[in-house]
Amino acid sequence: MSEPGQQPTNGTATYRDAVRAGIRDALIRDPRCFLMGEDVGRYGGCYAVSKGLLDEFGPERIRDTPLSESGFVGAGIGAALGGMRPIVEVMTVNFSLLCLDQILNNAATIRHMSGGQFSIPVVIRMASGAGRQLAAQHSHSLEVWYAHIPGIRVLAPATLEDAQGMLWTAIVDPDPVVIFENVMLYNMTGSLPVEVRPVDIGRAAIRRSGTDLSIVTYGGSLWKCLAAAEALAEAGIDAEVIDLRTLRPLDDETIMASVRRTRRALLVDEGWRSGSLAAEIMARIVEQCFWSLDAPLARVCSEEVPIPYPKHLEDAALPQVPAIVEAARRTMGAK
Amino acid sequence: MTGATMDKPHLTRAHARELLHQMQRIRSFEEKCAELYTQEKIRGFLHLYIGQEAVAVGVMQALEPRDGIVATYREHGHALARGLDMGRVMAEMYGKQEGSSRGRGGSMHIFDAAGRFYGGNAIVGGGLPIAVGLGLAERMRASGAVCVAFFGEGAAAEGEFHESLNLAALWRLPVLFVCENNLYAMGTALRLSESEPEIWRKAASYRIAAEAVNGMDVVAVEAAARRAVHSLREGEGPFFIECRTYRFRAHSMFDAQLYRQKAEVEEWKKRCPIRMFGDWAIAAGLLHPDEIEAIGHEVEAEVAAAVRFAEAGTWEPVADLRRDVMTPGEAS
Incomplete structure (x- = not known):
């Protein structure tokens, strides 16, 4: 695997491709799965992660949302309660503060306060980290805030294999999973496994x-x-x-x-x-x-x-x- | 306040009895809760629904078991009207493990998977996106089921209210928004918090079919809810009902009610939904005073049994403290 920041070359995949492959695989394998977030469809994703998926899966399953982080993350939680397997993309961790209420007060809490009656199999992905000169409202690393919360699982894939494999592991997890994708990794190149395998997310x-x-x-x-x-x-x-x-x-x-x-x-x-x-x-x-x-x-x-x-x-x-x-x-x- | 033309409530004697019975169950249950609160059997926050019973009871008449419900921290009435067992709800108020949420939620977090009752949400406005998501799930599965979100007029000032209405309208989701406008967001009067106090107009601005009804009139609420649910099942997109109602009791048991006049409360009490409907049903020949008395005895016995059930309930062992954080088998 090559260093981050290296430009993709023919015959190799990027971290971005790996995330996309993970999402695509989930959409193919589970009809309950869908992706929603700001600009995930027609724009192809702020970091081009979901480019091409709208054409393949259509607007019902690649769902562009208005700029309503709390609304659409909450809707993801509700859809998960309703039997779907949503993947919700939040553009950056800084924007996720607008939906922290939904993640903490609902996603992380409903299982407990309902006495274990409801699980919430929602996957929330977001970009984090600095290095692209995006200044003080697009560059932070607030992973620890989420890691503080009982009731959710927090993942930070650093390799292509994890970026792809953790997606599926997160989808089959019955509890809310928050995935952090570091912005400096999206262009990192490497090779993707031919077959998607669930990865053991329990071990460092x-x-x-x-x-x-x-x-x-x-x-x-x-x-x-x-x-x-x-x-x-x-x-x-x-x-x-x-x-x-x-x-x-x-x-x-x-x-x-x-x-x-x-x-x-x-x-x-x-x-x-x-x-x-x-x-x-x-x-x-x-x-x-x-x-x-x-x-x-x-x-x-x-x-x-x-x-x-x-x-x-x-x-x-x-x-x-x-x-x-x-x-x-x-x-x-x-x- | 529009004329009922479709899916009108069919007011048979049995149905009139059912409406009165359900409202009286909520009223008596909560009066007992207030008493138990002073005895310190129930702790924490306790938000009574007394005065607003016609809303929950009226709306529930239009729903089927397959439909989902999201309510607020003032949700005892909705839970009972949805058919949750009163004993289990009372045990939840006590915090006993026989409670509807195994005691973990308390008064503000009543949940029931069997009744598709998704809480019990104590963040104002926080349940609305959840209801949108439930509606989205029904739409994507083409299940024909609908989802109802109950919330107070205070929620209309929250961003989540506007985000949720926009999403539901944009995606034409089968979500019924029921705004219980009791005129006070905790202690802040509607006129002090909303530039547009006609809440239903906000929904209309999102191109959602919206109307206001007399929330003290259980038949009017039921009629509106039936029209709304019919429209939802036809795939016409979301519907919004503003129920004009009033909370007779304090916001919670800690509230000295410095923000409103006693005379105002007394004025609204004259419009008590239970008494008004009972009087009307007698005058209309649908119910006999003896039947109303019988309902009272029946409800009294049910409440007494619920208290016995809660009293006999058990405390969850402290050894189980960390359960229900993650799904069993998953690490926490």
């Missing part, structure tokens, strides 16, 4: 094995961490890189097993530092692995600033490879 994946420290990350930051691990290897530091894949529930077992082996951990998270997912994982490591640690835990998160527009400032606000390398070296006690 070790994307690079190593013995000196565990770098725990997810989504768009995975590729930065892998690049950092290569740079560290040149300096004689052998980093293990864990892709969380599922942000709720967290796979403590995989994380702790790795940290017990390497005795050092670095968390990399595009969310703001305060109250970040990194913070939650650090707390869990302290709770469960304190006596295995040889060094203080470290993290690289976004700076506490709304994402700025100019490229140099946007870059400076986000976790970047040099900062990850630097933090890893400090954790190893190296300069």
Whole structure:
């Protein structure tokens, strides 16, 4: 698989293609499945994920919605209650704040407050993350807000295989699933599996094995961490890189097993530092692995600033490879 | 307020008795709830429906078991009129595991899968998109079923109200919007919250068939609901009924009612839907005073049995605290 940001070439697929293939597969396999959201039909999706699907499946199943996040996400929840399997696309995580009421107060809650009478098999997809100079209302990483909520499952596919496979796994899940697609991954190229297989979303994946420290990350930051691990290897530091894949529930077992082996951990998270997912994982490591640690835990998160527009400032606000390398070296006690 | 021409309620003696009986069940159940609240058997928020019974009872007459219902936090009346067992509803008020939501929801979150009763939504306006989605599911499956959303006039100020009306109209969904205009959004009078106090006009602006009816008149409500549901089943798109009604009791048990005059409440009480309909049915020769008395005894016995059922109910073990967060077998 190639680095994110690389242009697609003939014979290879992009992350965007992988998501589209996952949606297409779901629509073919389950007649209860449909896609709705802003500009998913005629426009082809804000990030061109659903391009071509309207022609193939028609306007009933590829449903353009008005700009009514709360209305159409709530309608997705209602349709799921009514026996359908909706995939709802919210353009970006920033817009999802307009439907947070529906996701938290209804999707995540109805099963519980009905005493288990109703499940809500809705899939809500949204883009998140910065790097395209879209400034402070289109660039944030609020995954942790969703990962805070009991009653929903939160996924962050970082590879083509996951982007495609997690879609189907999410569709067959009887509970609400929120999927975050990092905007910098859409152009990433790779090859798609010929046959769509459901992926096990319960486990984090070790994307690079190593013995000196565990770098725990997810989504768009995975590729930065892998690049950092290569740079560290040149300096004689052998980093293990864990892709969380599922942000709720967290796979403590995989994380702790790795940290017990390497005795050092670095968390990399595009969310703001305060109250970040990194913070939650650090707390869990302290709770469960304190006596295995040889060094203080470290993290690289976004700076506490709304994402700025100019490229140099946007870059400076986000976790970047040099900062990850630097933090890893400090954790190893190296300069 | 339009003339009933289609699917008129057929007011047989049996039907008149049924309407009165259902309204009286709600009234007596809730009077008992108020009493139990002062005894601290029922806690949390308790929003009584007393005064508005004609709306839930009237609308339910037009529905079939296959139709879905979304209601608000003031939903005891809708649940009972839909046919939920009174004992299970009372047990829910107590928080007992024999309750309709196994006690997890309480007064504001009564659910029932068998009755297609989707809550019990305590975020004003929050149930409307759900109703749109249920309507969408029926439309996509061409099931012929409809969905009804009950909400107060306070919801009309929420964005979700407008988003939902637009979506339902745009996609011609079989959704019946029933606005229970009781003139107060908690304590804020309609005239202080709406630039257009005729709520049905907002629906009309979305090209939804809309009308206002006397919500204190159960027959008028039933007639409007039957017309509406007929139109929905014909595939004519959504329908909107504004029921002009009044809440006789406080917003919740914590409300000192500083925002309205006692004289206003007394004036509305003269239009009590139960008494008005009972008097009318006697005058029309549809019911005998003895029958009305018999209904009273019947309901009293049902309420007493419901209280016994709730009292005898059990508390869910704390060990089960985390159940029903995710579907069993799935990790939480």
